[in-house]
Amino acid sequence: MRDVIVIGSGIIGSNIARELSKYDLKITIVDKENDVCKGASKANSAIVHGGHDPESNTLVAKLNVEGNEMFEELCKDLSVPFKRNGALVVGFNDDDKKTLNELLNRSIKNGVKGARIINSEEVYKKEPNLTAGIVSALFVPSSGIVGVYELTIALCENAIVNGVQFKNNFCVKEINKDGDVFTVESENGDKIKSKIVINASGIEGQKTSELICEEEFDIKGYKGEYYLLDKENLVTSTIFKCPSKHGKGVLITPTVHGNIIVGPNNNFVENGEDRTVSKDGLEDISKKALETVDKLDFRNNIRNFAGVRAKVGTNEFIIGENKKIESFYNVVGIASPGLTASPAISNMVREWVVEKMGCKIKKDFINKREQTYFHELSIEEKNELIEKDKSYGQIVCRCEGITEGEILESIRRPLGAVTIEGVKRRCRAGAGRCQGGFCQTRVLELLKNEKGLSSKEVVLDNNGSNILV
Amino acid sequence: MTYDLIVIGGGPAGLASGLSAFEEGVNKVLIIERDVEVGGILNQCIHNGFGLHTFKEELTGPEYAQKYIDMIKETDIEIKLNTMVMKIDDEKNVHILNSEDGYKVIKGRSIILAMGCRERTRGAISIPGSRPAGVLTAGTAQKYVNMLGEKVGNKALILGSGDIGLIMARRLSLEGTEVLGVVELMEHSNGLTRNIVQCLDDYDIPLYLSHTVTNIIGDNRLEKVIISKVDENKKPIEGTEKEFDVDTLLLSVGLIPENDLINDMDIDFDNRTKGVVVNESMETSVEGIFSCGNALHVHDLVDFVSTEAKEAGRSVAKYLGVDKKEVGKKEIILKNGVGLTYTVPQKINVDKVEKIVGVMFRVNKIYENVKIVIESNGKKIKEYNRDHMLPAEMEKIILTKDMLEQCNEEIEIKVTDMEV
Numbered sequence: 001m002r003d004v005i006v007i008g009s010g011i012i013g014s015n016i017a018r019e020l021s022k023y024d025l026k027i028t029i030v031d032k033e034n035d036v037c038k039g040a041s042k043a044n045s046a047i048v049h050g051g052h053d054p055e056s057n058t059l060v061a062k063l064n065v066e067g068n069e070m071f072e073e074l075c076k077d078l079s080v081p082f083k084r085n086g087a088l089v090v091g092f093n094d095d096d097k098k099t100l101n102e103l104l105n106r107s108i109k110n111g112v113k114g115a116r117i118i119n120s121e122e123v124y125k126k127e128p129n130l131t132a133g134i135v136s137a138l139f140v141p142s143s144g145i146v147g148v149y150e151l152t153i154a155l156c157e158n159a160i161v162n163g164v165q166f167k168n169n170f171c172v173k174e175i176n177k178d179g180d181v182f183t184v185e186s187e188n189g190d191k192i193k194s195k196i197v198i199n200a201s202g203i204e205g206q207k208t209s210e211l212i213c214e215e216e217f218d219i220k221g222y223k224g225e226y227y228l229l230d231k232e233n234l235v236t237s238t239i240f241k242c243p244s245k246h247g248k249g250v251l252i253t254p255t256v257h258g259n260i261i262v263g264p265n266n267n268f269v270e271n272g273e274d275r276t277v278s279k280d281g282l283e284d285i286s287k288k289a290l291e292t293v294d295k296l297d298f299r300n301n302i303r304n305f306a307g308v309r310a311k312v313g314t315n316e317f318i319i320g321e322n323k324k325i326e327s328f329y330n331v332v333g334i335a336s337p338g339l340t341a342s343p344a345i346s347n348m349v350r351e352w353v354v355e356k357m358g359c360k361i362k363k364d365f366i367n368k369r370e371q372t373y374f375h376e377l378s379i380e381e382k383n384e385l386i387e388k389d390k391s392y393g394q395i396v397c398r399c400e401g402i403t404e405g406e407i408l409e410s411i412r413r414p415l416g417a418v419t420i421e422g423v424k425r426r427c428r429a430g431a432g433r434c435q436g437g438f439c440q441t442r443v444l445e446l447l448k449n450e451k452g453l454s455s456k457e458v459v460l461d462n463n464g465s466n467i468l469v
Numbered sequence: 470m471t472y473d474l475i476v477i478g479g480g481p482a483g484l485a486s487g488l489s490a491f492e493e494g495v496n497k498v499l500i501i502e503r504d505v506e507v508g509g510i511l512n513q514c515i516h517n518g519f520g521l522h523t524f525k526e527e528l529t530g531p532e533y534a535q536k537y538i539d540m541i542k543e544t545d546i547e548i549k550l551n552t553m554v555m556k557i558d559d560e561k562n563v564h565i566l567n568s569e570d571g572y573k574v575i576k577g578r579s580i581i582l583a584m585g586c587r588e589r590t591r592g593a594i595s596i597p598g599s600r601p602a603g604v605l606t607a608g609t610a611q612k613y614v615n616m617l618g619e620k621v622g623n624k625a626l627i628l629g630s631g632d633i634g635l636i637m638a639r640r641l642s643l644e645g646t647e648v649l650g651v652v653e654l655m656e657h658s659n660g661l662t663r664n665i666v667q668c669l670d671d672y673d674i675p676l677y678l679s680h681t682v683t684n685i686i687g688d689n690r691l692e693k694v695i696i697s698k699v700d701e702n703k704k705p706i707e708g709t710e711k712e713f714d715v716d717t718l719l720l721s722v723g724l725i726p727e728n729d730l731i732n733d734m735d736i737d738f739d740n741r742t743k744g745v746v747v748n749e750s751m752e753t754s755v756e757g758i759f760s761c762g763n764a765l766h767v768h769d770l771v772d773f774v775s776t777e778a779k780e781a782g783r784s785v786a787k788y789l790g791v792d793k794k795e796v797g798k799k800e801i802i803l804k805n806g807v808g809l810t811y812t813v814p815q816k817i818n819v820d821k822v823e824k825i826v827g828v829m830f831r832v833n834k835i836y837e838n839v840k841i842v843i844e845s846n847g848k849k850i851k852e853y854n855r856d857h858m859l860p861a862e863m864e865k866i867i868l869t870k871d872m873l874e875q876c877n878e879e880i881e882i883k884v885t886d887m888e889v
């Protein structure tokens with residue numbers, strides 16, 4: 001019997017599990033996939049938004065600004081890359097100027113620190129590669145960028161280190177409540193019992209909740225497609241186009257690893273798992289992006305991808321206890337800026353759970369997590385490490401400079417990688433310009449040996465995505 | 470530790486350049502290779518067709534490499550395996566990493582860049598669809614099949630009809646993977662006729678010219694590939710879709726010189742070749758740093774790589790030997806005229822030329838019965854007849870010292886019609 005079951009290991013579920021692991025609670029987090037972070041949390045813009053965008057006086061605005069402020073400490077504790085690179089919302093005409101002023105006022109109301117309007121001279125001084133013709137911009141210094149799957153994985157791993165149980169390949173298909181006890185059952189017939197259930201199943205959130213009762217909310221999927229370009233010093237801030245009657249435009253931002261992300265668009269999809277990219281979508285994005293950064297060169301593209309937002313009609317998040325079923329909490333429909341808000345959301349959920357369970361904080365909670373980033377070490381540190389473990393002296397991924405030691409570490413960690421993409425999301429082997437063309441054979445060998453698999457059993461990503469036959 | 474020459478990369482270019490420098494009298498030569506053995510991409514090219522020019526016999530890739538390895542064994546050339554060059558700094562120090570030395574900085578009086586090339590990927594051509602397993606580059610598939618003895622799929626389609634694509638079509642067929650077709654964007658194949666006959670026709674594999682892949686379908690493993698015919702602007706034509714039930718898509722869509730190492734260096738780069746700019750001595754804009762092989766520009770045949778690398782090695786010997794002050798600085802820039810996409814070298818220091826310089830170049834489309842004209846200052850220096858030229862086939866012309874002395878600081882090479 002568990003105290004809490006969290007359904008879904010995206011950024012929301014992982015944040016909640018880690019926050020609750022600070023207390024003397026028995027927690028299980030389940031996910032239908034073979035690894036954490038396979039939903040919206042792995043395919044988004046990875047922006048820690050400043051908070052200039054959400055309507056004032058909404059829960060979304062409040063959680064956005066609160067969450068934003070928590071990132072430094074969280075990412076430092078967990079050894080996750082994060083940078084406050086600042087954002088610019090750029091305007092090209094008088095109408096835009098008006099809109100930017102409205103956004104500034106909204107920022108002030110939302111409590112966004114340091115936001116101000118800057119003139120075109122200052123814009124081009126900051127970002128010389130922007131398209132000519134920008135008249136002014138809203139500068140949001142608190143906006144940041146984060147390694148989003150690294151963070152999700154690190155949160156979940158740290159939760160595990162603090163006693164949380166993680167079950168992958170556990171697709172919830174039935175939930176029952178008998179007295180005060182929930183029984184959560186997987187497709188394979190595995191059952192777990194608990195006192196509290198937290199539904200953090202993203203785009204599937206409505207379906208999951210409806211396993212126990214009818215719901216009024218309606219979650220719809222909206223796909224966003226992207227280009228991921230090779231490393232280049234094109235922009236340092238996150239660049240948004242000022243919203244206008246022609247739409248919102250697309251953003252151009254560096255990633256924490258120095259690549260450039262361009263996207264997303266926003267199209268309704270019937271199937272919430274539809275992460276395909278389309279020719280029309282990509283053409284549309286590239287055209288729009290050139291309006292703000294005309295020096296973009298899409299020949300430098302190394303990967304296209306897409307993610308699906310879980311949106312509810314009201315543009316609000318669904319967070320709270322189910323009105324009909326006590327101790328069943330929904331934390332779903334978390335569209336943008338859900339990543340940013342996630343640490344604040346988990347604080348909210350924690351307050352409810354602590355009150356309900358009357359639980360106490362653990363004295364032995366481990367809040368820190370270390371990870372080796374070989375290329376960031378000094379020469380002395382590198383040599384010390386190689387002295388101890390020779391596998392750090394072998395580069396396996398040439399594009400990102402990732403050593404065999406780092407790959408082995410990513411497989412051997414508490415929440416170790418079990419797939420080729422899992423290795424990539426943990427240590428970046430295969431994330432560079434050749435997309436694993438060079439290192440995939442080596443990573444496959446390492447996974448196979450570490451996990452005692454045959455070559456044919458190694459998968460790229462999902463179950464069934466075997467690389468060899 | 471100081472070396473007279475540090476060669477970065479132990480493929481055919483690195484081996485041949487190191488060897489030739491040694492033979493010309495350079496003493497302390499070090500070749501650095503990140504893999505477990507030297508030979509480069511040749512190790513996985515187990516088909517024959519190598520060495521017809523260099524050794525006058527038909528060898529496989531590993532056999533060709535072995536010839537050089539055997540010759541190097543007879544010398545004092547040092548080879549470091551399992552060693553990655555991480556960086557070249559402003560003082561021409563080479564930063565290396567391996568398990569034995571750790572991270573170490575070594576000094577070279579001269580350096581040859583011979584890092585080879587990498588393959589273009591799905592991202593480079595933004596193929597729409599899902600992202601399942603079973604979509605891989607031809608080179609990666611070649612490594613799985615030839616080096617690791619694995620099977621990559623049961624039914625395959627191949628995009629790109631260059632020689633690598635063609636050779637992999639045959640290779641997969643021999644390994645029991647059914648190849649349903651080779652798809653090519655252009656209206657002609659970029660492979661050798663010999664390879665079309667021996668790799669496709671002999672195995673009844675259809676070639677879809679003027680087609681490209683327009684959709685990739687499959688959630689986990691690849692299930693289907695859609696191809697479409699393209700118009701004269703290479704845009705897919707709606708309504709021409711063909712569907713293939715395959716679990717494997719091989720991409721053979723071009724090679725790019727691998728020059729990540731010099732990204733942070735102040736060294737002239739040519740965006741046409743995606744390699745560094747060199748002169749007649751294969752020397753870059755940084756004195757004492759040379760380049761050759763596929764890192765300089767992509768070659769069709771390894772024999773050409775070896776020839777060019779030999780030249781680079783000789784130039785290193787000259788560079789380390791002569792009193793540099795004696796050499797004049799008359800430099801001629803090679804300009805790409807009509808029809809050319811690039812030349813290597815990009816510039817020539819006339820005073821360093823002994824008798825002749827070979828100039829390699831590629832053309833932008835198919836040409837029949839044309840002339841290659843060399844001009845300087847509006848004056849025709851020389852012309853050559855060509856009855857057939859293809860973008861996929863590297864061309865070479867020879868400029869003599871006499872010719873160069875008639876030129877001012879620019880030479881234009883262009884393609885013109887016969888009657889002009």
Ligand SMILES: Cc1cc2nc3c(=O)[nH]c(=O)nc-3n(C[C@H](O)[C@H](O)[C@H](O)COP(=O)(O)OP(=O)(O)OC[C@H]3O[C@@H](n4cnc5c(N)ncnc54)[C@H](O)[C@@H]3O)c2cc1C
Pocket residue numbers: 007008009010011012013030031032033036037038039040041042043044045046047048049170171172173200201202203204208223224225264306307308309310331332333334335336337338339340341
């Ligand atoms: C295109 C796009 C761009 C975005 N950009 C940003 C941004 O820049 N900044 C920002 O702050 N936010 C952004 N967001 C929003 C952010 O990505 C989401 O708010 C966040 O990822 C939601 O996390 P989640 O944990 O709710 O959902 P998910 O990450 O989707 O996690 C849900 C998990 O539940 C699991 N699951 C589902 N059903 C079941 C079941 N029956 N049984 C077991 N497990 C189940 C899934 O496998 C999945 O792992 C963006 C979103 C998208 C799509």
Ligand SMILES: Cc1cc2nc3c(=O)[nH]c(=O)nc-3n(C[C@H](O)[C@H](O)[C@H](O)COP(=O)(O)OP(=O)(O)OC[C@H]3O[C@@H](n4cnc5c(N)ncnc54)[C@H](O)[C@@H]3O)c2cc1C
Pocket residue numbers: 510514516518519594607608611628629630631632633634636652653654655658659680681682721722723724767768769770771772861
């Ligand atoms: C793995 C490997 C094997 C080699 N094997 C040999 C060998 O056997 N012998 C030897 O001497 N040397 C060999 N070399 C070295 C040789 O020097 C060249 O690398 C090789 O000849 C280049 O030809 P290619 O066909 O591979 O590439 P390319 O000539 O670049 O062929 C790519 C093709 O893809 C097509 N294409 C591009 N985009 C699209 C699209 N969107 N849709 C449809 N088609 C598209 C292009 O038009 C082109 O025809 C090899 C090198 C490598 C890296």
